[in-house]
Amino acid sequence: MQGEVLYFDAERGIGFANGDDGNRYHFDRSDLPGGYAPRKGARDWPTRWPCPSGRRGK
Secondary structure: EEEEEEEEOOOOOOEEEEOOOOOOOEEHHHHHHOOOOOOOOOOOOOOOOOOOOOOOOO
């Protein structure tokens, strides 16, 4: 699945993105490869969708 990063707080390790499927996904540092911090607006960023953290909201 692909989507656009709306927010990521690297200090706290949490963020959320709009998926191309129309859902909003919350993710945390454990959903990302080590050391990667996505920027707002990023579309092609490595994560595991749906996020294993299991948090999804609208």
